[in-house]
Amino acid sequence: MTTPEAPERRTRIGRWRDQLIAYGWLVLAWNLFWGEFTWGNLLGGLLTAGVVLLFFPLPPVTFHGRLRPWGLLVFGGRFVVELVRASAHVARIAVQPGYTPRSAIIGVRLRLPTDLNLALTAEVLSLVPGTLIIEVDRDAGILYVHVLDVRGPASLAASRDQVRAVEGRIVAAIGSTAELRRTRTGEVDKEFP
Structure with a gap:
């Protein structure tokens, strides 16, 4: 009969696993930056990743979700559609003579204010033309979006709904069952804050 692991041992193993994953990604990124995989680049990547993780330790971001292939497909498809639509909209604004667009900065409270969800939602929104993340309030789980x-x-309400829709698609693609349930039923204030 086996005894359950102590919680502190499980968290220590989880931290080591997360550090090894980060180490591997940094080595891969180093080699991709150089544009070729050689023994010298591999050794340089191993040393650089070790130095980065030693002197600039990354905060612990654990992944408790699971990959859902259908959710990833829906997320990717909708992202491409939004990217093309937003690019065409920004291009139309740029070439339309005499038109001066009005901009706004809105605060959107996410339904799932985890570090990973905040980061992924902010990254996706920043990649779409016409939206840009100005600030992230980590404690309150609020994204400030231009x-x-x-x-x-x-139009402001539609922009808030769009941010929450992006969050929902991300969670549907990689979130846990509890996170998915929370984004589908979680109530947030429609108006900021």
Whole structure:
């Protein structure tokens, strides 16, 4: 009969696992930056990743979710559609003579304010033309987003809904069952804050 592991041992193993994963990604990134995989680049990546993790330790970000292939497919498809649509919209604004778009900065409280969810949602929003993350309030779980071409209160509400839709698709692609349930049923204030 086996005894359950002590909680501190499980967290220590989890920290080591997370550090090894980060180490591997840093080595891979180093080699990709150089553009070729050689023994010299591999050795340089191993040394550089070790120095980075030793002197600039990354905060612990644990992943408790699971990969859902259908959710990833939906996320990728919607991302491409939004990217093309937003690019066309920004291009139209750029070439439309005499049109001056109005911009706004909105605060959106996410339903799942974990570090990983905040980071992924912010990254995805920053990749879409016409939106840019200005600030992240980690403690309150709020993203401050600059949006382009705001036409009124309905447009602001639509922008907030779009941010929450991105969050929902990310959680549907990689979140745990509890996180998925929370994003589908979790109530947040419609108006900021």
